[in-house]
Amino acid sequence: MSRENRLVYSTDRGRVKEEPSQESRRSGDGIVRIQRESKGRKGKGVTCVRGLPGSDADLKLLLADMKKRCGCGGTVKDGVIEIQGDKRSEIKALLEARDFRVKLAGG
Template sequence: MKSRLSSGSLVYSTDSGRMCPDCRQPIAQCVCKAAPKRPTGDGIVRVSRETKGRAGKGVTLVRGLDLDDAALTALGKQLKTLCGSGGTVKDGVIEVQGDHCERLIEALKAKGFTVKRAGG
């Protein structure tokens, strides 16, 4: 059995970004729905701090937000601005550089989310 990577299928295009290996359409327009779905949360937003895989640099992670990609990106931008630091939004998780757990918990509670501190 050949793997998808060895079959020579297109996985990235500079015009469209990531491509579905099955239907060869951009991930946003995938017709076979092979694109990974974000898991639905339990309604609780979890805020944690992590350094794993980041050469000792800490980031604050916000998981469990049940928002679409545009709203998640907008919220990520607001939270990064509030903390005065950089970050990104990847796979439904907002990453903010630095240790800003308490500040993010208070900001998310003010926006009406149910928030818990995760991790140590």
Template structure:
């Protein structure tokens, strides 16, 4: 087991940047996937929407619209929108009306 360096500043090179960069957003294939997930959430279900190739601002505004539509909360993590509860049908209809190709993923 190797020890990880905890060096933050060096007199030779100045501040040492950490290797913890923000994770890259997964590349999509043009298909928006909607899935219901409960793992790691103490049995509470969330609807996740992935595969949207949009800028962060566009994702944020779409997430806001979907949260208002469903009347619930949610967030964006690594380019994936999470909406609390099971709202797959409403979200699918909304995304199809916006011109996206949508598929249900998972069981």
């Protein structure tokens, strides 16, 4: 969509927000990568899951199952699931049971 055709404000509806399309997320190479990160979190480690297909609503449903399985908190940010703590083995077992190709990334 070019910038000239983009509607920003309408007198009927007020400010117009664009809805991001579900196809905007890249599907990747079909491998789900699980990585532990602590950078920018004051030393607190989280497990990040990248490369999952689907919309944010699908990721939130999967996140709920992960949080129940791991017994900890988590969130979805920009298509990446973040689970508190180092829960790579539990998440890997859960995703492999759902027929995802999983790879442990990082050190």
